Amino acid sequence: MTEPFPSSAGLPMTRPAGCPFDPPEELARLRAERPLSRMVFPDGHEGWLATSHTLVRAILADPRFSSRYELLHSPLPGEAAMERTPPAPPGLFIGMDAPDHTRYRSLLTGKFTVRRMRQLTERIEEITAEHLDAMERQGPPTDLVEAFANPIPALLICELLGAPYEDRAFFQSHVTKVNELDATPEEKHGAFGVLQEYVRQLVLDKRAKPTDDMLSDIAGGDLTSEELTNIGVMLLGGGFDTTANMLGLGVFALLSHPDQFAALRADPDLADRAVEELLRYLSVTHTGMRTALETVELGGQVIKAGECVAVSVQAANRDPEKFPDPDVLDLRRQTAGHVSFGHGVHQCLGQQLARVEMRVAFPALIDRFPTLRLAVPPEEVPLRTDADIFGVHRLPVTWEV
Template sequence: MASDDRSPPPDHPHLPVRAAGRARALRDRETPTKVTMPNGEQAWALSRLDHVRAMLSDPRFSSNRFLPGFPSLVRERPQEMRERQGRARLSLVMMDPPEHTAARRGVVGEFTVKRMEALRPRILQIVDEHLDAMLAGPNPADLVTALSLPVPSLVICELLGVPYSDHDFFQTNSSTLLSLSAPAEERMAAVDALQAYLGELLVHRREHPGDDLLSRQLAKSDDVEELVGLGFLLLLAGHETTANMISLGVVALLDHPDQLKAITADPSRTPAAVEELLRYFTIAEFATARVAREDVELGGVLIRAGEGVITLGNAANRDPAAFADAAELDVERGARHHIAFGFGPPQCLGQNLARLELQIVFDTLFRRVPSLRLAVPADDLQYKDDATIYGLRRLPVTWDAQ
């Protein structure tokens, strides 16, 4: 977006670089502000938490990314991207009620708190196995490849019924798809490859069903194209977001040893710490863009039909009107009203799974490796400033021999 200051605040080195300038410039605005998107179109930017929550719960704003005026983070307009893809079905995150309500109802039962808790023993086993391998291997190690990425990848693969042996394929294509700098042709090729893969997998699952989410959805629906969209969404979000939050959370907790000590001494505090880390980083900053379907007055401005709206999630989750000392990490905050998972009916389907994975990883990692520390200076860490989902490229760590 235009006039984005790329330098992070010196007193908060872990604030996503791409959001730092916007947060400083827009956080104190009392009203939504017009900004210019990469494709030259304008959209309204919301930086206050109350404005964001009001917009996300208002049915007059649409999630359909192919409607004229929907804001785009890449140079192509959404309509041009749709033309490249040919006929495109709307995925769950692009639907509006009542279609969204019906589609979500068909799968939301897979992600209840009770069903996710049933996965706890298996997630614990996966985390322990990867920590065993890391501790038995070279020291220092890259925590991204040793733990952060493989744990959620294996969990979502088992949940969906996707062979984990194919993880290099979908992780490579996911990385290309989420890159803001990759050419449009490469991103579209990644979409095509992932959709073709899932289509073939669903054909196989129809003939050889298993005890997994996609098999259960196939038993209820013959719409393979719709299930490809669902699998695409869950596979992409199920590993990329949680993996990045694991790495970022580890860095933040190592940077705040007193707060880390508090949760290691009392793991009952970990759930609140997870909420605070989700608020603090807001890694999917633009996941909740919308376009107005009719004229709407919001925050003292008139947003006209056909105008796009983006949420500056980092600014909203650091809104001083909503969070005291909002720029500080405070694991005791209890910040459950953040918007890291969105807000209202379309909020993140897999948030219960993400919370559980983060709690298990942080508790297990710091219990088993209490001497864990960065193996390089914090200033040498490389962040994903060119991706739609923020994170770390590598996280070199070391520990004392046990």
């Protein structure tokens, strides 16, 4: 059997100096030499790390691999002190397998179709324009995360769930705490509990006095308050954090590649391909987990029942066997098959909403501020490497007035 790699620390996390958008170099080496490698997880579990596009997609689509929380081991070094996660509570179906996962997800699938999400385009255009107007009135410089990347998805998810927008700072801070790698188990559980209590009260309000929003819609069915609460927490966190980080990091990437910034400015119709390429290139949700329910032969290796496999989304999305010159940002690239939203039955439910937000936001920002540029040297932009979703903490920008 191949010796475990690395010896103790879990997933390689150090990104190459001067290349903030590139995955850790060790992932590329492993993908070339051992795309399914033995790995010791931070909690001591001896499992596997998958780094090739073919293997990552195969594992994510294989029902012999489980997403159940209580079976998983985190590969992220900062979570070494976390105790084993209990089973997912009712409603939190991303931590479940079929048939429970299927039952819950089917209740929401029709609410996140391409058609329904595209119907939101006009409202997203309004929200985006309002924040660009505010940036213009304020004048340069500004922090694009605070002025643009965070508030647009926050306002949209508030409207979809019927949550007061003035509560956004409150729930954003707790969503961030849940995703921090260095947060203690008590801090993570505490933040999640606060979010549960917030959504629980929101559910009670919707059942007493329904409004025109998604939470009111599903609250009219047969789900219990606990189920509705956990579904709401999942939608609140998922609908904000990943899209906010894609917007902030995506603008950083475009400003760091002036030719691509210029290409999107010259051709707004390039937006669809640009969004898919940024999703592939940045892979903000960089790692997933699955645990074998039975012994599985895959990639010339034998994965035993109970062994956890970390699937590296960022390594898969930079696999040269799938994407030629994968380390080059090319907004005209054909990116079909990227795994930034996962793959298989657990593929991100809100992916179409995220796509529409980015398709509107990126071109609108570039059109309004064609001279946009970083206000600090690139190496001074604080990267969000202390969380399980990659991004930037701040993005100081300026422009000509």
